[in-house]
Amino acid sequence: MKITGAQALMKCLKEQNVNCIFGFPGGAVIDIYDELLKDQDITHVLVRHEQAAIHAADAYARVNGDVGVALVTSGPGATNTVTGIASAYLDSIPLVVFTGQVPTGLIGNDAFQEVDIVGITRPCTKHNYLVKDVKDLVPTIREAFHIARTGRPGPVLIDLPKDVAVGKINFPEMKPVKMRTYRPTYEPHPGQIEKACKAIIKAKKPVLYVGGGVIASKSSEELTELAHNLNIPVTMTLMGLGGFPGTDPLSMGMLGMHGTYFANMAVADCDMLIAVGARFDDRVTGKLSDFAPHAKIIHIDIDPSSISKNVQVDIPIVADCKYALAAMNNWFKTTSSIDMAKESATHEPWLNQIKDWKAKHPLGYVEETDIIKPQFVVQKLHELTNGDAIISTEVGQNQMWAAQFYHFNKPNNFLTSGGLGVMGYGLPAAIGAQMAAPDRTVIDVAGDGSIQMNIQELATAQQYHCPVKVAILNNNYLGMVRQWQELFYNKQYSATVLDVEPDFVKLAEAYGAVGLRATKPDEVEPVIKEALATDNTVIMDFVIKREEGVYPMVPAGKATTEMLLV
Amino acid sequence: MRRHTLSVLLQNKPGVLSRVTGLFSGRGFNIESLSVAPTIEKEVSCLTLVTTGDEAIVEQITKQLHKLIDVIKVTDMSEHEYVEREMALIRVKAESSTRAEVLRTIDIFRGKVVDVCPKSYSIEVTGSVSKVQAIIDILRPIGIQEIVRTGAVAMTRGHK
Ligand SMILES: Cc1ncc(C[n+]2csc(CCOP(=O)(O)OP(=O)(O)O)c2C)c(N)n1
Ligand SMILES: [Mg+2]
Numbered sequence A: 001m002k003i004t005g006a007q008a009l010m011k012c013l014k015e016q017n018v019n020c021i022f023g024f025p026g027g028a029v030i031d032i033y034d035e036l037l038k039d040q041d042i043t044h045v046l047v048r049h050e051q052a053a054i055h056a057a058d059a060y061a062r063v064n065g066d067v068g069v070a071l072v073t074s075g076p077g078a079t080n081t082v083t084g085i086a087s088a089y090l091d092s093i094p095l096v097v098f099t100g101q102v103p104t105g106l107i108g109n110d111a112f113q114e115v116d117i118v119g120i121t122r123p124c125t126k127h128n129y130l131v132k133d134v135k136d137l138v139p140t141i142r143e144a145f146h147i148a149r150t151g152r153p154g155p156v157l158i159d160l161p162k163d164v165a166v167g168k169i170n171f172p173e174m175k176p177v178k179m180r181t182y183r184p185t186y187e188p189h190p191g192q193i194e195k196a197c198k199a200i201i202k203a204k205k206p207v208l209y210v211g212g213g214v215i216a217s218k219s220s221e222e223l224t225e226l227a228h229n230l231n232i233p234v235t236m237t238l239m240g241l242g243g244f245p246g247t248d249p250l251s252m253g254m255l256g257m258h259g260t261y262f263a264n265m266a267v268a269d270c271d272m273l274i275a276v277g278a279r280f281d282d283r284v285t286g287k288l289s290d291f292a293p294h295a296k297i298i299h300i301d302i303d304p305s306s307i308s309k310n311v312q313v314d315i316p317i318v319a320d321c322k323y324a325l326a327a328m329n330n331w332f333k334t335t336s337s338i339d340m341a342k343e344s345a346t347h348e349p350w351l352n353q354i355k356d357w358k359a360k361h362p363l364g365y366v367e368e369t370d371i372i373k374p375q376f377v378v379q380k381l382h383e384l385t386n387g388d389a390i391i392s393t394e395v396g397q398n399q400m401w402a403a404q405f406y407h408f409n410k411p412n413n414f415l416t417s418g419g420l421g422v423m424g425y426g427l428p429a430a431i432g433a434q435m436a437a438p439d440r441t442v443i444d445v446a447g448d449g450s451i452q453m454n455i456q457e458l459a460t461a462q463q464y465h466c467p468v469k470v471a472i473l474n475n476n477y478l479g480m481v482r483q484w485q486e487l488f489y490n491k492q493y494s495a496t497v498l499d500v501e502p503d504f505v506k507l508a509e510a511y512g513a514v515g516l517r518a519t520k521p522d523e524v525e526p527v528i529k530e531a532l533a534t535d536n537t538v539i540m541d542f543v544i545k546r547e548e549g550v551y552p553m554v555p556a557g558k559a560t561t562e563m564l565l566v
Numbered sequence B: 001m002r003r004h005t006l007s008v009l010l011q012n013k014p015g016v017l018s019r020v021t022g023l024f025s026g027r028g029f030n031i032e033s034l035s036v037a038p039t040i041e042k043e044v045s046c047l048t049l050v051t052t053g054d055e056a057i058v059e060q061i062t063k064q065l066h067k068l069i070d071v072i073k074v075t076d077m078s079e080h081e082y083v084e085r086e087m088a089l090i091r092v093k094a095e096s097s098t099r100a101e102v103l104r105t106i107d108i109f110r111g112k113v114v115d116v117c118p119k120s121y122s123i124e125v126t127g128s129v130s131k132v133q134a135i136i137d138i139l140r141p142i143g144i145q146e147i148v149r150t151g152a153v154a155m156t157r158g159h160k
Helices: A005-015 A027-038 A050-064 A082-090 A117-124 A134-149 A162-166 A190-202 A212-216 A220-230 A261-269 A321-334 A340-346 A348-360 A374-384 A397-405 A426-436 A457-463 A479-488 A504-510 A521-533 B016-026 B055-067 B099-108 B129-143
Strands: A020-024 A043-046 A068-072 A095-101 A127-130 A155-161 A206-210 A234-236 A251-254 A272-276 A296-301 A315-318 A390-393 A442-447 A469-474 A514-518 A538-543 B002-011 B033-038 B044-053 B071-076 B082-093 B112-117 B120-127 B144-149 B153-156
Touching: A005 A027, A005 A134, A005 A162, A020 A050, A020 A426, A027 A068, A027 A095, A027 A155, A027 A162, A043 A426, A043 A457, A050 A068, A050 A082, A050 A095, A050 A426, A050 A457, A082 A095, A082 A117, A082 A155, A095 A134, A095 A162, A117 A127, A117 A155, A117 B016, A127 A134, A134 A155, A134 A162, A155 A162, A190 A272, A190 A296, A190 A315, A190 A321, A206 A220, A206 A261, A212 A220, A212 A321, A220 A321, A220 A340, A234 A261, A251 A261, A251 A397, A261 A348, A272 A321, A296 A321, A321 A340, A340 A348, A374 A397, A374 A442, A374 A469, A374 A521, A390 A397, A390 A426, A397 A442, A397 A469, A397 A479, A426 A442, A426 A457, A426 A469, A469 A521, A504 A514, A504 A538, A514 A521, A521 A538, B002 B016, B002 B055, B002 B153, B016 B044, B016 B055, B044 B055, B044 B153, B055 B071, B082 B129, B099 B112, B099 B120, B099 B129, B120 B129, B129 B144
Parallel strands: A020 A043, A020 A068, A068 A095, A095 A155, A127 A155, A206 A234, A206 A272, A234 A251, A272 A296, A296 A315, A390 A442, A442 A469, A469 A538, A514 A538
Antiparallel strands: B002 B044, B002 B071, B033 B044, B082 B120, B082 B144, B082 B153, B112 B120
16 A cells, blocks of 8 residues: 655654654645644654754753654754754764755745755755655665664754655565665774773873763763773763763863863873773863873774874774773783783872872862852752753853763763754753653753743743753853953953843743742752752742853863863 | 875765765865766766875865765775876967967877867867876967866776
8 A cells, every 4th residue: 555755754753763753844844744643653842943853852862862853844944953953963963854845846946945955954964865756765764764873873864845745655664774885883993902902001190081972872881890990080071971970989070171170180191091982172172282292092983083183093993982892891801911900009199199189179169158159059959859860051151060060970961062062952952851751850051041042942841741940040141251251351241241131930930830039049959949849840040140150261272281270 | 285186986866076075165175176977887976086185184084085975985096006197178379370389299298189270279188187287388388278177087007
């Protein structure tokens, strides 16, 4: 029996175990929406802006551990997704995004709501497709999911002309996707593993530098085993937080621009840097010539183009982090000449050195009694959720305080737009996370500026009964930009003062959510407790010290040892 | 900084060329010349691209090309023995006083006259990129009216 393209799309989604998608309708996808309505197995979350559909799918993908899916219409629906797609691309998040398109006969005519979305998203997708014939639809969707979730994951876009959704086909049988040109390398080269392990044994001052690849490859356990067996201190990038337990004695927290003093000092002084699923981003390295200048560098990454891109690497290992770390653990265990207890002991002087750095400049802030400090809010959130919540963030100071002070112990408890830094990510991401994990506590640590970029999603949260909590660290500023102006532009606060802002408590109430406000430190705990006890979307408006800064801070272009401290 | 000739096998699909050129413009790599045409397999095209850069840049270019889903194979010809050819069509002024000199030059370079007009010859010349450049340099003082070059194409040498 022949079925329509739209029906085939539904079948494909089920084949791929998709049961929740995020989207927004329009003329070009109306046939698909018609099918969706008849379908009992797939929940469609109607967002209020297409950008939010992508961020929500992004967070859903992270929490669910598989591909996130979004569906939008042609033209403006498609262009509204671009920011979200670019963010997912830079953070290597697996997505399949379906965009409607004008009928094939009209393509190229400047038809109503026609844009070349495949052209527009070419540089910010892992791959993309325009399906011109309904016969190609099913193989294309299968290939898209395969590409999105394998290798270095990423977003894939499929542009669907309206006539493809109504065209008829026989549904082809599912076969494993085989591609001539795309075969990611998972297994490490054994010779490289041995070389790396031998080099690690020689090192006196090793550091593990861990990025989002550890989370994408689900290899926290293997990483933790390696660090514990050999007593190697660990530092994480923004995307790597939670890849190694943040409260573990070997954790040095985050490195880079707003990294800890001790992590940055350790990287600058180490003789061996083991980069795992990280990409030597400029926010991590600072001035390149001064980054880990004394270290031999091992780099494990599934994407060969990440290796030796910014920093020349001594021992490259192209592989999935999970396989590579497991192979290293195995090498240390099975090589008879290695006494791991002895090896661990040789790192004691190095760990003591790090302890000294930590004692000299721990991560901290100046506590005050009459005004709320944002770091205090994050600490309280951590305490009152037992460090177990899913935290999404907006972008700016709020994001960095969340990263620094909520010590993430598990992967995917921290959802942030790392590579692109999209203000407006946090609320839709919280909704996506809540859809994937209905029983978890989900909190968006927000700024007063960013939250307004996708505030309309409060309606989505309400509609789908997502009891997400939004903690606005309200400084009445575009705080991070203001901080740069304070430090490097003579305190000329050009366009960073938010003179007019909504009353966030009333705003929450207008959407049917709950609004709470704290203006004094002793109100913080009761507000958080009340929010956590409320089975509804809650906005907590924390009126914080306005000109608080994020420290440590490495000024752009400086060496990471040149930190401005609290 | 060195000149590199890259030979890239691609799936012959719509938009593939723009993926390649977009990669170069987006990442600030330069393209000196580029030529693309089908191979013996009809689903596969071969793109020959000449670029300059230090080793690290060319390594990045190669890796980034590999990362494109539609790219089958990338060969940096500089790592192999290979032959490289370019063709140029050149219309050069040919008045009674210079005609003989033009013909002599073409002859030396084993070019061909492919069109004759009262005041000009159009000639075809094939050879290495430097040979094509050489004839252009020699004809220039006589008066070149127009040049169209194909850009280099390259092939590794067969096994001995
Ligand atoms: C969409 C977008 N526009 C602009 C920026 C630049 N930017 C980075 S942080 C920031 C300030 C954010 O203000 P707010 O949300 O109040 O957070 P705060 O830094 O005050 O905590 C801006 C404007 C951005 N990251 N994203
Ligand atoms: Mg702010």
